Amino acid sequence: MNAPYIPGAGLWAGLNRRWARFASRVPMRVHTDHAIVSFSFDDFPKSAAIAGAAALEKRGWRGTYYASAGYAGGITHHGTMFDAGDLQRLTSKGHEIGCHTYSHLDAAAVPTSELLADVARNARALEAMGLETELESFAFAYGEATPAAKQALLEHFSNLRGVRARINRGATDRGLLQSVPLDGGEAGIARAVDAAHSLVGHPGWLIYYGHDVQDTPTQWGCTPDQLEQVCDAVEASGARVMTVAEALQTLDADA
Protein backbone atom coordinates (compact mmCIF):
# COMPACT_ATOMS: atom_id res chain seq x y z
CA MET A 1 0.00 0.00 0.00
CA ASN A 2 1.65 3.28 -1.07
CA ALA A 3 1.12 6.37 1.03
CA PRO A 4 -0.31 9.01 -1.28
CA TYR A 5 2.29 11.64 -2.26
CA ILE A 6 1.28 15.27 -1.79
CA PRO A 7 2.86 17.75 -4.23
CA GLY A 8 4.50 20.96 -3.03
CA ALA A 9 2.39 23.42 -1.09
CA GLY A 10 3.11 26.98 -0.04
CA LEU A 11 4.07 30.19 -1.73
CA TRP A 12 6.90 28.95 -3.94
CA ALA A 13 5.00 25.97 -5.26
CA GLY A 14 2.02 28.25 -5.95
CA LEU A 15 4.15 30.75 -7.88
CA ASN A 16 5.82 27.98 -9.86
CA ARG A 17 2.42 26.55 -10.73
CA ARG A 18 1.26 29.93 -12.06
CA TRP A 19 4.50 30.29 -14.02
CA ALA A 20 4.10 26.81 -15.55
CA ARG A 21 0.57 27.72 -16.54
CA PHE A 22 1.48 30.87 -18.42
CA ALA A 23 4.95 30.12 -19.77
CA SER A 24 5.42 27.89 -22.81
CA ARG A 25 1.79 28.05 -23.77
CA VAL A 26 1.03 26.30 -27.04
CA PRO A 27 -2.23 27.93 -27.94
CA MET A 28 -5.15 26.25 -29.59
CA ARG A 29 -8.64 27.62 -30.15
CA VAL A 30 -11.56 25.77 -28.71
CA HIS A 31 -14.27 27.33 -30.81
CA THR A 32 -17.04 24.87 -31.14
CA ASP A 33 -20.77 25.34 -31.37
CA HIS A 34 -21.23 21.73 -30.32
CA ALA A 35 -19.82 20.87 -26.92
CA ILE A 36 -17.33 18.01 -26.58
CA VAL A 37 -16.79 15.91 -23.46
CA SER A 38 -13.87 13.56 -22.80
CA PHE A 39 -13.74 11.16 -19.85
CA SER A 40 -10.29 10.24 -18.60
CA PHE A 41 -8.91 8.09 -15.80
CA ASP A 42 -5.41 8.41 -14.37
CA ASP A 43 -2.79 5.89 -13.19
CA PHE A 44 -5.14 3.70 -13.60
CA PRO A 45 -7.07 1.38 -11.28
CA LYS A 46 -8.68 -1.77 -12.62
CA SER A 47 -12.03 -0.45 -11.36
CA ALA A 48 -11.75 2.41 -13.87
CA ALA A 49 -11.00 -0.11 -16.61
CA ILE A 50 -14.02 -2.23 -15.68
CA ALA A 51 -16.78 -0.21 -13.96
CA GLY A 52 -15.62 3.05 -15.57
CA ALA A 53 -15.45 1.57 -19.06
CA ALA A 54 -18.81 -0.19 -18.64
CA ALA A 55 -20.54 3.09 -17.78
CA LEU A 56 -19.12 4.72 -20.92
CA GLU A 57 -19.59 1.76 -23.26
CA LYS A 58 -23.28 1.29 -22.50
CA ARG A 59 -23.82 4.77 -23.96
CA GLY A 60 -21.56 4.08 -26.92
CA TRP A 61 -18.77 6.25 -25.50
CA ARG A 62 -15.04 5.68 -25.11
CA GLY A 63 -12.55 7.15 -22.65
CA THR A 64 -8.86 7.94 -22.25
CA TYR A 65 -6.75 6.04 -19.72
CA TYR A 66 -3.46 7.64 -18.66
CA ALA A 67 -1.34 4.69 -17.65
CA SER A 68 1.56 4.65 -15.16
CA ALA A 69 3.23 1.34 -15.99
CA GLY A 70 5.05 1.31 -12.66
CA TYR A 71 1.68 0.56 -11.05
CA ALA A 72 0.73 -2.21 -13.49
CA GLY A 73 -0.25 -5.47 -11.84
CA GLY A 74 0.13 -3.94 -8.39
CA ILE A 75 -2.02 -2.60 -5.60
CA THR A 76 -2.03 1.07 -4.56
CA HIS A 77 -4.30 3.19 -2.38
CA HIS A 78 -6.68 3.11 -5.40
CA GLY A 79 -6.94 -0.69 -5.16
CA THR A 80 -5.87 -3.21 -7.79
CA MET A 81 -4.26 -1.52 -10.78
CA PHE A 82 -4.51 -2.23 -14.51
CA ASP A 83 -2.67 -5.06 -16.21
CA ALA A 84 -1.82 -6.14 -19.76
CA GLY A 85 -5.27 -7.68 -20.19
CA ASP A 86 -6.93 -4.32 -19.42
CA LEU A 87 -4.77 -2.57 -22.04
CA GLN A 88 -5.76 -5.18 -24.59
CA ARG A 89 -9.48 -5.09 -23.80
CA LEU A 90 -9.69 -1.28 -23.63
CA THR A 91 -7.86 -0.69 -26.91
CA SER A 92 -9.83 -3.41 -28.70
CA LYS A 93 -13.01 -1.53 -27.76
CA GLY A 94 -11.66 1.80 -29.00
CA HIS A 95 -10.62 3.44 -25.72
CA GLU A 96 -7.44 5.50 -25.81
CA ILE A 97 -4.39 4.68 -23.72
CA GLY A 98 -2.56 7.87 -22.80
CA CYS A 99 0.79 8.34 -21.09
CA HIS A 100 1.40 9.33 -17.46
CA THR A 101 4.85 8.92 -15.90
CA TYR A 102 6.22 5.44 -15.15
CA SER A 103 6.73 6.06 -11.45
CA HIS A 104 4.11 8.79 -11.09
CA LEU A 105 6.80 11.48 -10.85
CA ASP A 106 5.89 15.03 -9.96
CA ALA A 107 7.26 16.91 -13.00
CA ALA A 108 7.84 20.05 -10.94
CA ALA A 109 10.02 18.18 -8.43
CA VAL A 110 12.65 16.68 -10.77
CA PRO A 111 14.92 17.93 -13.60
CA THR A 112 13.29 17.73 -17.03
CA SER A 113 15.85 15.10 -18.13
CA GLU A 114 14.71 12.83 -15.31
CA LEU A 115 11.08 13.37 -16.21
CA LEU A 116 11.72 12.54 -19.87
CA ALA A 117 13.59 9.37 -18.93
CA ASP A 118 10.67 8.29 -16.75
CA VAL A 119 8.17 9.03 -19.54
CA ALA A 120 10.27 7.07 -22.06
CA ARG A 121 10.47 4.20 -19.58
CA ASN A 122 6.66 4.29 -19.32
CA ALA A 123 6.25 4.13 -23.10
CA ARG A 124 8.69 1.21 -23.36
CA ALA A 125 7.00 -0.66 -20.50
CA LEU A 126 3.53 -0.23 -22.03
CA GLU A 127 4.84 -1.49 -25.35
CA ALA A 128 6.41 -4.48 -23.59
CA MET A 129 2.96 -5.16 -22.07
CA GLY A 130 1.62 -5.47 -25.60
CA LEU A 131 0.24 -1.98 -26.21
CA GLU A 132 0.16 -1.45 -29.98
CA THR A 133 -1.50 1.98 -30.20
CA GLU A 134 0.44 5.26 -30.30
CA LEU A 135 0.64 7.33 -27.11
CA GLU A 136 -0.70 10.70 -28.27
CA SER A 137 -1.96 12.22 -25.03
CA PHE A 138 -0.04 12.84 -21.81
CA ALA A 139 -1.25 13.83 -18.35
CA PHE A 140 0.96 15.41 -15.69
CA ALA A 141 0.88 13.51 -12.39
CA TYR A 142 -0.74 15.77 -9.79
CA GLY A 143 -1.20 18.26 -12.64
CA GLU A 144 2.28 19.55 -11.79
CA ALA A 145 4.14 20.99 -14.78
CA THR A 146 7.07 23.26 -15.60
CA PRO A 147 7.55 25.36 -18.76
CA ALA A 148 10.58 23.23 -19.74
CA ALA A 149 8.64 19.99 -19.21
CA LYS A 150 5.72 21.25 -21.29
CA GLN A 151 8.02 22.22 -24.14
CA ALA A 152 9.94 18.95 -24.10
CA LEU A 153 6.87 16.71 -23.85
CA LEU A 154 5.06 18.47 -26.70
CA GLU A 155 7.78 17.11 -28.99
CA HIS A 156 6.40 13.65 -28.20
CA PHE A 157 2.69 14.17 -27.55
CA SER A 158 -0.04 16.16 -29.28
CA ASN A 159 -1.52 17.34 -25.98
CA LEU A 160 -0.74 17.52 -22.27
CA ARG A 161 -3.38 17.56 -19.53
CA GLY A 162 -3.30 19.17 -16.11
CA VAL A 163 -5.89 19.14 -13.34
CA ARG A 164 -7.09 22.75 -13.18
CA ALA A 165 -10.85 22.43 -12.77
CA ARG A 166 -12.08 24.47 -15.72
CA ILE A 167 -13.73 23.82 -19.05
CA ASN A 168 -11.50 24.47 -22.09
CA ARG A 169 -13.08 27.32 -24.00
CA GLY A 170 -11.66 29.89 -26.45
CA ALA A 171 -7.89 30.34 -26.20
CA THR A 172 -6.61 27.14 -24.61
CA ASP A 173 -3.15 25.77 -23.92
CA ARG A 174 -2.67 22.33 -25.48
CA GLY A 175 0.37 22.00 -23.21
CA LEU A 176 -1.80 22.11 -20.09
CA LEU A 177 -5.41 21.22 -20.83
CA GLN A 178 -7.80 21.87 -17.97
CA SER A 179 -9.92 19.11 -16.49
CA VAL A 180 -12.70 18.66 -13.97
CA PRO A 181 -12.37 15.95 -11.29
CA LEU A 182 -14.69 13.00 -10.83
CA ASP A 183 -14.14 12.98 -7.08
CA GLY A 184 -14.81 14.94 -3.91
CA GLY A 185 -17.89 13.07 -2.73
CA GLU A 186 -21.41 14.38 -3.33
CA ALA A 187 -20.26 18.03 -3.44
CA GLY A 188 -17.54 17.25 -5.96
CA ILE A 189 -19.87 15.22 -8.14
CA ALA A 190 -22.44 18.04 -8.02
CA ARG A 191 -19.73 20.36 -9.42
CA ALA A 192 -18.94 17.83 -12.16
CA VAL A 193 -22.65 17.63 -13.03
CA ASP A 194 -22.91 21.45 -13.07
CA ALA A 195 -19.98 21.59 -15.49
CA ALA A 196 -21.93 19.38 -17.93
CA HIS A 197 -25.07 21.53 -17.50
CA SER A 198 -23.05 24.67 -18.30
CA LEU A 199 -22.18 23.28 -21.74
CA VAL A 200 -25.75 23.75 -22.93
CA GLY A 201 -25.60 27.53 -23.10
CA HIS A 202 -21.83 27.82 -23.38
CA PRO A 203 -20.17 25.06 -25.44
CA GLY A 204 -16.56 24.08 -24.88
CA TRP A 205 -14.38 21.03 -24.37
CA LEU A 206 -14.98 19.51 -20.97
CA ILE A 207 -12.43 16.90 -19.91
CA TYR A 208 -13.20 14.88 -16.80
CA TYR A 209 -10.52 12.97 -14.93
CA GLY A 210 -11.06 10.30 -12.32
CA HIS A 211 -9.28 7.45 -10.60
CA ASP A 212 -11.01 4.54 -8.87
CA VAL A 213 -14.67 3.77 -9.56
CA GLN A 214 -15.88 1.63 -6.67
CA ASP A 215 -18.55 1.46 -3.97
CA THR A 216 -16.18 2.77 -1.33
CA PRO A 217 -14.02 5.17 -3.35
CA THR A 218 -10.88 6.97 -2.21
CA GLN A 219 -11.01 10.75 -1.97
CA TRP A 220 -9.71 10.78 -5.57
CA GLY A 221 -12.37 8.40 -6.85
CA CYS A 222 -16.12 8.08 -7.18
CA THR A 223 -18.81 5.41 -6.95
CA PRO A 224 -20.31 3.78 -10.06
CA ASP A 225 -23.52 5.60 -9.15
CA GLN A 226 -21.81 9.00 -9.07
CA LEU A 227 -20.24 8.29 -12.46
CA GLU A 228 -23.75 7.49 -13.75
CA GLN A 229 -25.01 10.86 -12.49
CA VAL A 230 -22.27 12.63 -14.43
CA CYS A 231 -22.91 10.51 -17.55
CA ASP A 232 -26.63 11.34 -17.34
CA ALA A 233 -25.83 15.07 -17.20
CA VAL A 234 -23.44 14.77 -20.14
CA GLU A 235 -26.02 12.86 -22.17
CA ALA A 236 -28.68 15.49 -21.34
CA SER A 237 -26.29 18.26 -22.46
CA GLY A 238 -26.18 16.79 -25.97
CA ALA A 239 -22.39 17.02 -26.01
CA ARG A 240 -20.39 14.73 -28.28
CA VAL A 241 -18.30 12.34 -26.20
CA MET A 242 -14.91 11.28 -27.52
CA THR A 243 -11.43 10.39 -26.34
CA VAL A 244 -8.97 13.19 -25.71
CA ALA A 245 -7.02 12.41 -28.91
CA GLU A 246 -10.23 12.32 -30.99
CA ALA A 247 -11.45 15.57 -29.47
CA LEU A 248 -8.17 17.25 -30.28
CA GLN A 249 -8.30 16.04 -33.88
CA THR A 250 -11.88 17.28 -34.20
CA LEU A 251 -11.07 20.69 -32.75
CA ASP A 252 -7.93 21.04 -34.90
CA ALA A 253 -9.93 20.13 -38.00
CA ASP A 254 -12.59 22.73 -37.14
CA ALA A 255 -10.05 25.47 -36.34
Ligand SMILES: [Zn+2]
Ligand atom coordinates in the same frame (compact mmCIF):
# COMPACT_ATOMS: atom_id res chain seq x y z
ZN1 LIG B 1 -1.88 10.21 -11.55
